Amino acid sequence: MDFVQVLRDEFMGRFGERLRIEDVDHAKRGCHLDITASGVDIEEAASVMDGLGFTLEAISGIDWPAEEAMELVYDFNKMAEGGRIAIRVRVSRERPEIASISKIYGGANWYEREAHEMFGIVFSGHPNLTPLVLPEDATFHPLRKDFSA
C-alpha cells in the first residue's frame, strides 16, 4: 500500500512526536494504520486526509469510565484504491470537547451529532449540535456506561 507510506510520512512530518502510528495487520484488526493522535488538532489531521482523497466512513465513540476518558475513533477509507486508516483521539470524560470537522467532511455533521447525543461529547464549531436520533428534547446520553433509563 504505497499511499499508506505516503500518509505515514505526511503525518510524521507534520505532527511528529504527538502521534503514535501503529502498523497493523488488516486481517486481524481491519485497518492498515492505527494512529493514536491525542495531542493533535483533529481538524488539521482531517484536512490532511481530505487532501489525500480519503472518505470519512465513521466516527465511533467509546466510553472508558475506568480511565476517566472517552475515545473517538475516526475511520477513513480510500475508496477504490483500498486503504483503511483509524485515527483515535481521547478526550476527558468530565468535559469532553473536541473540534468539529464538519466543515471539511460534510458527512461528519451527522456522525458528530450522534456522538454528542449518545455520549455528551461537545464538538466546537458544529453548526447544529442537536439530537439526531433521540427525541428533540432529550437531555440524556444513553451510550455512557453509567446510563440506565
Place this chain on the structure above:
Amino acid sequence: MSVDATTIQGETFVVNMGPQHPATHGVLRIKLTMDGEYIMNAEPVIGYSHRMQEKMAENRTYSQYFANIGRIDYVGAMIYNFGYACAVERLAGIPVPERAEYIRVITSELNRIASHLLWFGPFIIDLGGLTPLLYAFDDREGILNLLESVSGARLTFSYFRFGGVCNDIDDDFVAGCRAFISRMRERLTLYRRLVTDNIIFRKRVEGIGVIPPEICRKYGATGPVLRGSGVAYDVRKDEPYSIYPLLDFDIPVFGECDSMARYRVRMEEMNQSLRMIEQALDKLPSGPFMAEKVPRILKPPKGDCYFNVEGARGSFGIRIVSDGTEIPYRLKLRTPCFANLSLFEEASRGMLLADSLALLGSLDLCIPDVDR
C-alpha cells in the same frame, strides 16, 4: 441563500413529509422548505425507528446479538449476519470451514437479489407505476422459500453462527437455487422490457438526482449510490472476504451520477449475483458446515477490530471493542443508509418535489438501518 426575483416575489413555506408517508419507505420525516414546487432545503429528521441496537449490544452476549443483527437492515439480513459473524471471528480467531464459506456466500447473494427486488417494487411505485411491485414480490417469494428452507425465517435471518452456519444445505436447496437462477434470468429480461426501456420511467429518472462523486466522498456514500457516480468501490473486490476472491464477477459502475445510473447498477448487480451463486453451487465442496470446538459462551480476547462487508445498500462495518467478557464492551455499527441519507440535504437543493422522490427512492433506504 441569495435574494433574487423568485424569492422576493414568493413566500417559502415549510411542509412536513412523514413520518408516515408512503414514499419514505419507513418512518422518515423530511422538513421541506419549499418555494412552490421547488425545494429550497430538505432536512431529514430521523430517529423514529431507533431501537437501541448499539446499547443492546452492551446487554446481550455475542450469540444473543444475532437476533438484533438480523433486524437492523431486515431486507438484507443475511449479509449483516455475515458481517457480524466475520467481525467476531476476526476478533476471536475462529476459522470457518470451506463449505460454510460457500453456503454463506450463496445465501448472502440470494438475499442481495431479494433486497434489490424489494427496492425495485416500491421505487417504481414512488414514480407512479404500481404493477412491477407484484412481479418483483413474486420473484422474491421464490428466494424467500429457498432461504426459509435452510434458515427457518423469511425476513430477519439469524442463520449464521460463529464458525459457520447453523444448518446445512441439501440437494433440494441446490436444485431449487438452480431452477431459480434460470427463471430469474428470464425475469430480468422481462423487467428490462417492462421498466428499463419504458419511456415514461426513463423520463422520470434520467438526469434526475445527480450526485457528483465528490459529494459521495465527503459524505461517505457507498454501495450502488457510489457506483452510480462512477467510483468502482465494492468491498467484495477492494477488501475481499470469504471466498469472493475465488469467484468471477464484475462490479457494475455507471458514470452518469443520476437516478437511472443507480437503478442500472442494482439491476446489473442482480445479474452478477446470479453468476456468483451459479459458480458457488458448481464449486460447493463437501465437509463440515460449522467449525469444531467453538465455545458456547464466546469470550473474545481484549482488543478491538473492524470488519466491513458489502451490504445490499452499501458498505456495512462493525467495530467491536471487547474487554474479555462474554458481552461486548462497545459495538459500533457503521450502516450504509446513514451516510447515504446524510447527503440528501445537499443533493436535493433546487429540485422539484416529485424529482426528489426519485432521488430518495434511488438511494434505497431502510430506515431502521439509519436509526439503528
Place this chain on the structure above:
Amino acid sequence: MEKQTSPPSALIRFAVLDKVLALGRANSLWPMTFGLACCALEMMATGASRFDISRFGAEVFRPSPRQADLMIVSGTINKKMAPAILTLYDQIPEPKWVIAHGNCAISGGPFVFPGQYSVVEGADKLFPVDVYIPGCPPRPEALLEGILKLEEKITGRRRWPIVEGG
C-alpha cells in the same frame, strides 16, 4: 359469550341493518399504510400477489388516515414516534380497528431490556387494540388469520374455515 357486533352506530339501533353494515365493514377493511419496521415487509408481502390480501377485501391501503378504517401497527413503536401514531389514530374516523402486528407492537418485542430508553412496550399502551398477531415477523398467513379474526370480531361469526395443521 354474547354476540357483540360493531359498536353501536347511533342511539337507535337497527338489528338487521347493523348486521349488514357489519358484514360490509368486515369484508372491505381499508388498512392504512403504516409500516414502522420489519413487519411492514410482511404486510407488503401479504398485499402482494402470492398471499393476496385482496381476497378478503383489504387490499386498498390508504396513505391517509382519514380514508382508512384499520390501522395495522407493524413494527416497533418508538417514544419519538408515539405522538405521531396517536395523532394518526385520532384521525381515523369511527368505526376503527387496530391490529397489533408482530411482537414489537404487542409488547415491545426483542427490544425490551432492563434500562431501555426508546421503545414503547406495545401498541396497547397508546390505544385499544383489537387483534394481536404474534411473530417476529409473523408470516403473511398469520396476518391473514388476524384479519379473519377481526372479521369474526366485527360480524360475530367466522366466515372462513379454520385451517387445521398437518
